[in-house]
Amino acid sequence: MAHTDPNKPQAPGAGKSSPRYELLTLGDELLLGLTPNSHLTWIGGQLGRRGILLQRNVTLTDEADAIAAQFRESWARADVVITTGGLGPTCDDRTREVVAGVLGQELVFDPAIEAQIADRFAKFGRKMTPNNLRQAFKFARGEVLPNPNGTAPGLWAEQDGRVLVMLPGPPNELQPMFTEQVVPRLEKLGLLARGEAYIQLRTAGVGESALETKFQPVFDKYPGLSIAYCAHLGQVDCRLSSPDGRYPSETLQGIAAQCAELLDLDFVCYGHDSLEQVVADELRTQHRRLAVAESCTGGLLSNKFTDLCGASKFFLGGVVSYSNDAKMQLLDCPECMLAQHGAVSAECAVAMAIGVAEQMGADFGLAVTGFAGPTGGNGENPVGTIYLGMHTPGGDWSRKLTYPGPRGAVKERAVTAAIDWLRREILREARKAVTAAIPLRN
Amino acid sequence: MAHTDPNKPQAPGAGKSSPRYELLTLGDELLLGLTPNSHLTWIGGQLGRRGILLQRNVTLTDEADAIAAQFRESWARADVVITTGGLGPTCDDRTREVVAGVLGQELVFDPAIEAQIADRFAKFGRKMTPNNLRQAFKFARGEVLPNPNGTAPGLWAEQDGRVLVMLPGPPNELQPMFTEQVVPRLEKLGLLARGEAYIQLRTAGVGESALETKFQPVFDKYPGLSIAYCAHLGQVDCRLSSPDGRYPSETLQGIAAQCAELLDLDFVCYGHDSLEQVVADELRTQHRRLAVAESCTGGLLSNKFTDLCGASKFFLGGVVSYSNDAKMQLLDCPECMLAQHGAVSAECAVAMAIGVAEQMGADFGLAVTGFAGPTGGNGENPVGTIYLGMHTPGGDWSRKLTYPGPRGAVKERAVTAAIDWLRREILREARKAVTAAIPLRN
Numbered sequence: 055m056a057h058t059d060p061n062k063p064q065a066p067g068a069g070k071s072s073p074r075y076e077l078l079t080l081g082d083e084l085l086l087g088l089t090p091n092s093h094l095t096w097i098g099g100q101l102g103r104r105g106i107l108l109q110r111n112v113t114l115t116d117e118a119d120a121i122a123a124q125f126r127e128s129w130a131r132a133d134v135v136i137t138t139g140g141l142g143p144t145c146d147d148r149t150r151e152v153v154a155g156v157l158g159q160e161l162v163f164d165p166a167i168e169a170q171i172a173d174r175f176a177k178f179g180r181k182m183t184p185n186n187l188r189q190a191f192k193f194a195r196g197e198v199l200p201n202p203n204g205t206a207p208g209l210w211a212e213q214d215g216r217v218l219v220m221l222p223g224p225p226n227e228l229q230p231m232f233t234e235q236v237v238p239r240l241e242k243l244g245l246l247a248r249g250e251a252y253i254q255l256r257t258a259g260v261g262e263s264a265l266e267t268k269f270q271p272v273f274d275k276y277p278g279l280s281i282a283y284c285a286h287l288g289q290v291d292c293r294l295s296s297p298d299g300r301y302p303s304e305t306l307q308g309i310a311a312q313c314a315e316l317l318d319l320d321f322v323c324y325g326h327d328s329l330e331q332v333v334a335d336e337l338r339t340q341h342r343r344l345a346v347a348e349s350c351t352g353g354l355l356s357n358k359f360t361d362l363c364g365a366s367k368f369f370l371g372g373v374v375s376y377s378n379d380a381k382m383q384l385l386d387c388p389e390c391m392l393a394q395h396g397a398v399s400a401e402c403a404v405a406m407a408i409g410v411a412e413q414m415g416a417d418f419g420l421a422v423t424g425f426a427g428p429t430g431g432n433g434e435n436p437v438g439t440i441y442l443g444m445h446t447p448g449g450d451w452s453r454k455l456t457y458p459g460p461r462g463a464v465k466e467r468a469v470t471a472a473i474d475w476l477r478r479e480i481l482r483e484a485r486k487a488v489t490a491a492i493p494l495r496n
Numbered sequence: 497m498a499h500t501d502p503n504k505p506q507a508p509g510a511g512k513s514s515p516r517y518e519l520l521t522l523g524d525e526l527l528l529g530l531t532p533n534s535h536l537t538w539i540g541g542q543l544g545r546r547g548i549l550l551q552r553n554v555t556l557t558d559e560a561d562a563i564a565a566q567f568r569e570s571w572a573r574a575d576v577v578i579t580t581g582g583l584g585p586t587c588d589d590r591t592r593e594v595v596a597g598v599l600g601q602e603l604v605f606d607p608a609i610e611a612q613i614a615d616r617f618a619k620f621g622r623k624m625t626p627n628n629l630r631q632a633f634k635f636a637r638g639e640v641l642p643n644p645n646g647t648a649p650g651l652w653a654e655q656d657g658r659v660l661v662m663l664p665g666p667p668n669e670l671q672p673m674f675t676e677q678v679v680p681r682l683e684k685l686g687l688l689a690r691g692e693a694y695i696q697l698r699t700a701g702v703g704e705s706a707l708e709t710k711f712q713p714v715f716d717k718y719p720g721l722s723i724a725y726c727a728h729l730g731q732v733d734c735r736l737s738s739p740d741g742r743y744p745s746e747t748l749q750g751i752a753a754q755c756a757e758l759l760d761l762d763f764v765c766y767g768h769d770s771l772e773q774v775v776a777d778e779l780r781t782q783h784r785r786l787a788v789a790e791s792c793t794g795g796l797l798s799n800k801f802t803d804l805c806g807a808s809k810f811f812l813g814g815v816v817s818y819s820n821d822a823k824m825q826l827l828d829c830p831e832c833m834l835a836q837h838g839a840v841s842a843e844c845a846v847a848m849a850i851g852v853a854e855q856m857g858a859d860f861g862l863a864v865t866g867f868a869g870p871t872g873g874n875g876e877n878p879v880g881t882i883y884l885g886m887h888t889p890g891g892d893w894s895r896k897l898t899y900p901g902p903r904g905a906v907k908e909r910a911v912t913a914a915i916d917w918l919r920r921e922i923l924r925e926a927r928k929a930v931t932a933a934i935p936l937r938n
Contacts, residue, residue: 085550087541088728091533094555099529108527109562111555113536120551226902286530345822352802353795356816360794363870363903365818372816373826374798380787380813380856384826414822428805460668461805 073133073245075101077111078124080139080149081223084113092225093138100232103326105251105295116140121152129156133216134245139223141206143185150191150209153220157213160194167191167198171205199235203227210239217245252282252295253306255313256322258329258474262290272312276301279309288470289322289329319478329473330358336480337368337418344476345416346372347385347406349397349423350440355469370414375406385409398423398435400452403443411445419445420476424455426464440468446479448486515575515687517543519553520566522581522591523665526555534667535580542674545768547693547737558582563594571598575658576687578678581665583648585627591662592633592651599655602636609633609640613647641677645669652681659687694724694737695748697755698764700771700916704732714754718743721751730912731764731771761920771915772800778922779810779860786918787858788814789827789848791839791865792882797911812856817848827851840865840877842894845885853887861887862918866897868906882910888921890928 077097083089091113098108109132114120121140128135140149154161167190175182189206192198196218199208204227209220219236221228240246257265262283269292273279278300282293292313294306301309314321323332337344346355356372359365373384378397381387386409387402395401403421411419424440431437440455453475457467519539525531536553543550551574556562563582570577582591596603609632617624631648634640638660641650646669651662661678663670682688699707704725711734715721720742724735734755736748743751756763765774779786788797798814801807815826820839823829828851829844837843845863853861866882873879882897895917899909 082549083726083728084536085540085553086544086726087537087539088544088726090537091553094526095529095532097529098527102528102530107524107557109557110566111527111533113553115549115551124552226905284525284528284530286525346816348795350802352807352811353790353798353814353816354802356795357799360792360796360816360818361904361907365794369794369818371818371822371826372795374788374795374802374814374816376802376808376811376813377856383855384813384815413825414819462803463668465803 073106074131075106075108075134075136076128076132077108078121078128078135078137079111079113080116080121080137081113082115085115093223093228096225096229097136097138097232100237101246103250104247106246116148118148118152121149122156125153126156129214129216129218134219134240135216136219136221138221138228141189141209141220141222143183143188143205147188149220150188153218154193157193157211157218159196159211159213161191162194163187164190164192164198167207170200170207174205199231201227201231203230208235210236217243250325252280252293253303253310254325255292255294255310255317256289256325256327257292257317257320258289258322258477259320260290260317265290265292268316269313272309272316276305276309288467319481322477328358329470329477331362333473333477333480334359334362334365334368336477336484338364340480340484342417342480343368343370343415344418344420345370345410345414347410347419347421347443348372348374349376349381349406349421350426351422351465351469351472352376352426354465355420355422355472358469358473370416373406373410373413381406381409385413396435398425398439398441400441400443400454403441403452404445404450405443407443407445408450417447418476418480419443420472422468422472424464424468426461426468428461438464440464440471442468442472442475444475444479446483448483451479515548516573517548517550517576517578518570518574519550520563520570520577520579521553521555522558522563522579523555524557527557535663535665535670538667538671539578539580539674542679543688545692546689548688558590560590560594563591564598567595568598571656571658571660576661576682577658578661578663580663580670583631583651583662583664585625585630585647589630592630595660595662596635599635599653599660601638601653601655603633604636605629606632606634606640609649612642612649616647641673643669643673645672650677652678659685692767694722694735695745695752696767697734697736697752697759698731698767698769699734699759699762700731700764700919701762702732702759707732707734710758711755714751714758718747718751730909761923764919770800771912771919773804775915775919775922776801776804776807776810778919778926782922782926784859784922785810785812785857786860786862787812787852787856789852789861789863789885790814790816791818791823791848791863792868793864793907793911793914794818794868796907797862797864797914800911800915812858815848815852815855823848823851827855838877840867840881840883842883842885842896845883845894846887846892847885849885849887850892859889860918860922861885862914864910864914866906866910868903868910870903880906882906882913884910884914884917886917886921888925890925893921 079091079093084091094111101108112124114124140147171186172182192209193211196211199210201207204222206222208231211218241248262285278298280295280297284291348355353374359369375381375385378392382389385406387405391401403423406421407419421443425431425437427437438457442453444451455471457464521533521535526533540550554566556566582589613628614624634651635653638653641652643649646664648664650673653660683690704727722737722739726733790797795816801811817823817827820834824831827848829847833843845865848863849861863885867873867879869879880899884895886893897913899906
């Protein structure tokens with residue numbers, strides 16, 4: 055904190071119970087819809103986990119006057135203002151200058167940043183053009199957040215009892231900078247809770263109001279407990295916290311455990327793991343391996359698993375059998391079965407699951423077939439009809455589902471349903487194994 | 497326009513050259529990072545195509561005071577204010593009331609909306625709870641935008657020479673409402689251009705500055721031409737327009753055609769089609785069929801093609817061969833080749849492409865293998881190394897690429913490179929076919 059003004063009347067965050075955060079995301083590409091605003095989603099999520107509800111996100115053009123006016127407004131209102139983008143070398147990138155103007159700060163050239171940028175260009179064998187030196191300026195009363203993944207460093211300033219954090223636009227530069235440098239500084243100033251601000255139970259297969267009804271008798275025993283439900287993508291999370299500090303972390307954990315027990319298999323995990331991560335962990339623990347076969351979801355199911363680091367430890371592969379020939383050739387689906395029941399049928403789903411597990415030597419086979427739309431479908435199986443097929447060491451099953459909505463949504467929901475079903479079956483298998491291992495009395 | 501105030505001094509959009517649009521997106525779920533702000537991306541993109549740069553997007557909490565203050569500010573500044581979310585039946589959904597308060601408008605009960613909501617509940621066999629009737633209120637001086645895909649209708653009001661558009665939050669309700677109802681109304685008021693405001697050339701494989709150098713001699717012949725470059729995901733779009741109307745649409749088309757010719761295969765398409773859509777159209781025209789084999793991209797390549805409606809017309813399927821066994825069993829990759837060269841090699845990529853095309857009976861086989869990271873890799877092939885393999889009616893090839901970055905980015909970039917290469921090879925095949933068909937002289 056060596057560079058902050060020693061005369062400032064109020065330390066950042068002093069005496070605040072819930073500090074106010076605002077996020078300014080800069081760049082015409084966001085407003086033109088060329089790039090999704092992933093900064094809001096990511097930074098909002100990070101703050102949310104630590105008990106902060108981001109109060110406002112403003113996305114605005116690269117125009118200097120607009121940036122100045124909005125920054126002045128946010129700075130007057132918030133305890134912490136975070137900006138993203140506009141720190142690069144081109145003439146569009148004027149955020150640094152505009153913000154310095156509003157704060158009455160001088161920008162000073164930092165030879166250490168210059169050296170870092172030059173190093174990076176040398177490392178990749180590129181020539182550094184002079185405009186890159188625009189990135190070597192920092193606030194006179196502020197600090198530099200080094201950027202190991204790009205040329206533009208982040209900037210940090212404390213002034214007027216407030217904190218300013220300026221981050222570069224590319225997510226792979228912004229995210230580690232935020233986690234490794236910004237979060238510890240905000241914690242130190244008391245502007246962010248250390249660790250997660252709540253205990254989260256992640257659930258699947260139960261609606262929000264049913265969940266509330268189920269949990270209420272438990273919560274009634276703990277007055278002052280704060281409970282928040284967050285529904286997303288067909289799952290509901292329940293967040294427990296103790297705003298007045300009445301219940302220590304262990305008590306909260308105990309309450310969460312009571313809830314989890316009430317849910318049985320509808321309980322997914324504590325924390326923020328995805329359904330596929332939970333499945334992956336369980337398969338790895340049990341040394342079981344998975345293969346998938348997809349028709350209408352067309353690779354999305356495989357892709358969910360292969361997005362996980364270390365997927366090759368449990369995931370053997372998948373077949374996207376978009377044609378009947380592919381189902382016969384690669385999954386050994388019998389031609390007469392396809393002729394009798396069609397490719398969108400319970401029979402075909404099960405045959406696909408068994409076929410892919412056998413071809414790949416997997417313990418679990420998971421299959422999806424259906425009509426994702428907008429065309430296709432018939433009287434018995436209209437657009438939105440999905441059949442799931444499952445092969446496990448304990449048997450084979452199918453399941454029929456119906457989802458309204460556009461093609462992309464049907465694919466997404468079918469995949470979520472398939473992964474959740476697999477999660478339940480893996481847990482059932484594991485329980486059976488435990489039960490079988492208990493020796494009978496007498 | 498029957499419901500607007502006949503005494504208002506200024507018609508919306510009158511005398512405006514470029515009207516100012518602001519977008520307010522409401523909902524704590526956006527600020528907590530539970531739901532990405534797809535409304536900004538989508539509405540921003542729609543306006544951008546019609547020559548409007550959205551000036552500002554503010555995402556804020558469901559708190560009434562914050563909504564009122566922000567709406568007042570945006571309303572004072574903009575010609576068109578669009579809001580999304582906060583129109584539903586629960587007590588969080590107070591946007592309608594807050595906005596009515598700022599505008600000094602009365603909310604009136606509309607029996608027609610009630611009937612529509614009741615119909616919808618009846619259709620799905622659900623019971624309508626009384627709180628749903630909150631959605632049946634509209635502005636006394638305003639209009640209703642019917643919602644065929646949900647219960648909450650949109651609202652439209654013209655006042656103070658400005659336009660207010662309030663849209664429901666779910667994208668599958670918002671998007672058709674915007675396209676079918678809002679756009680025609682804004683066009684009629686002169687607040688939105690009819691049709692696209694520019695001619696767009698989509699390119700691949702050329703950087704922005706190289707593109708500029710290539711095109712400049714063409715553009716020099718047309719003074720006053722407006723040129724904008726938009727880079728995204730390794731592609732660059734070039735948008736041509738004539739702000740002073742000097743060049744009619746046909747002239748712009750002619751200029752674009754000159755640019756396209758300069759680019760040869762680096763030209764992708766006019767307009768906004770994705771690389772995979774261009775490949776799909778070309779394959780369907782040529783009655784050719786495709787199969788893909790993936791290792792490190794794990795289903796993402798298949799998923800890009802199966803996201804297209806009608807994919808089954810050209811896409812036979814894919815194999816995600818995450819293990820060596822899968823490569824041998826499903827793609828006929830020889831064990832000795834895998835032992836000699838490894839799964840991440842040019843030889844393996846080509847074998848996968850040939851194998852999947854043969855198994856599925858496809859004309860084109862496209863394969864990806866590599867190290868997406870964060871672990872894996874070796875001296876010769878570090879993390880980020882990708883091999884593409886291609887089987888075409890005219891031959892088989894491989895190509896080596898290297899991408900830095902996190903796992904998800906490597907997958908995404910490898911898939912884009914694979915699809916772009918396929919696009920070029922399909923076009924080369926088609927040209928060869930045309931050349932072959934031209935009878936030799938003499």
